Amino acid sequence: MTSMRARPSFAPRGAESCTSCGARRASVCIAIEEKDLERLAALAVPLPVPAGRTFITEGDPAEHFFNVTHGTAKLFKLLPDGRRQVTGFASAGTFLGLAVSSSYAFSAEAVEPAQVCRFSRTRLRHLLDDFPAMERRLLDVASNELVAAQEQMLLLGRKTARERVASFLLAREACAAVGPVPSARGHISLPMARTDIADYLGLTVETVSRTMTRLRIERLIDMPSPTEIILRNHDALTALAAGLS
Amino acid sequence: MTSMRARPSFAPRGAESCTSCGARRASVCIAIEEKDLERLAALAVPLPVPAGRTFITEGDPAEHFFNVTHGTAKLFKLLPDGRRQVTGFASAGTFLGLAVSSSYAFSAEAVEPAQVCRFSRTRLRHLLDDFPAMERRLLDVASNELVAAQEQMLLLGRKTARERVASFLLAREACAAVGPVPSARGHISLPMARTDIADYLGLTVETVSRTMTRLRIERLIDMPSPTEIILRNHDALTALAAGLS
DNA sequence: CGTGCTTTTGAAAATCATCAAGTATAGTGG
DNA sequence: CCACTATACTTGATGATTTTCAAAAGCACG
Incomplete structure (x- = not known):
């Protein structure tokens, strides 16, 4: 009854997805200049994520990157018996899915209605070849998250x-x-x-x-x-x- | 076995530092091709680090990157009252100092006699402009560490x-x-x-x-x-x- | 062969978890 | 609109894992 699985009518691919994205200036996408945004938009698939919906599952093949553009998601890992560790909260601008491995190292679920942009991993990889600035931005993002992760370890451990x-x-x-x-x-x-x-x-x-x-x-x-x-x-x-x- | 050990303890500057570095294949330096190694070597300052010596101090201006080439170091954060959280151990091949901030987010101390290569942050930054492969390698390294950090959070929290x-x-x-x-x-x-x-x-x-x-x-x-x-x-x-x- | 440090072991104490139940809130359907 | 149900949040009592305090044993070093 409360099914939210109806495919939304909006999200016109490409049209204005990246140009008008409210989260762009806070995200890695800021590294792409206005004139090149169309190439990014061509890859971006905007997806609405209802609250409680899991959109990344730990262990699944990592075929996509995600960029949260609206709302909040929680990232977490599970132990077999159900114990859970939330490793972070992702709000607008957060880039998800960085990993060398072929499968996701964590799950992600919206905690409030959210909107994410989905990118094919391989296609974004290719795009990165043309936009080194974005790759550098990704490195910055990863570095910052690493610092945050260390801070969280201090919190959890001590x-x-x-x-x-x-x-x-x-x-x-x-x-x-x-x-x-x-x-x-x-x-x-x-x-x-x-x-x-x-x-x-x-x-x-x-x-x-x-x-x-x-x-x-x-x-x-x-x-x-x-x-x-x-x-x-x-x-x-x-x-x-x-x-x- | 003896041939493996034939490595000078006091790595003379430049001369053969990178070419003969035993840790190179395990480190980000693998991204630099043989023929360009000289440029890397020109930046690398090999430093011996005796056991117990702190070579990165949390909060200090982050002027250098480090690459552990031999031995083991511990990375840690401190609370004002002395409580300590070791966020990781770095052995040969580990790259240290990734951070956007202008100061180090953690301290590093050798737990056994070690050898590190020190790079000027700004100069390595410039080198990265010429070797995008190394930047990509750094992103991979950071991504892997992020995954490890999340795993550690699960351990510490649950x-x-x-x-x-x-x-x-x-x-x-x-x-x-x-x-x-x-x-x-x-x-x-x-x-x-x-x-x-x-x-x-x-x-x-x-x-x-x-x-x-x-x-x-x-x-x-x-x-x-x-x-x-x-x-x-x-x-x-x-x-x-x-x-x- | 001390001396100082690390590691190990023991007993008591404390923080946090578990179990249990009550209260508030939101969403649902009458 | 209101009652009802499910869920989330809060509060209380008890208990257990881990910490703290204390000290012995093992090792390296001068």
């Missing part, structure tokens, strides 16, 4: 639950600051569920919930609704996230 | 101590298999201290030690010496590492 949650909230704030939708100072939205946050921070839902409640009671944050957080004591949160406290 | 140690030992074995010094099947060496392993796995030294002892008692491994491990029951270890147990 920080307490409190420190993890504080780090997460501050990261969300920083992420919102560069995002397309400017939000009020210290106001952040959490489109992902508590379970996703827990799996991202290496904790349980209960611990995340309890920790947030405690931060609220201590007036470090406000929580008008579960998906809406206001950072009340930025300095204290920063100290917490850094491990001082 | 695996038990036992599973972490098993995963580590198997990863070491796989790493030794591709390394320059072929070792007997199932025999691995651990050049790093228990503390480093603990900081890599997000555990304490005591837990690592206890866990290894237990694996030994259960005949999954043998431990002739603390730095020498023999994988006795490969299948059981694999199952453990995968989370089945």
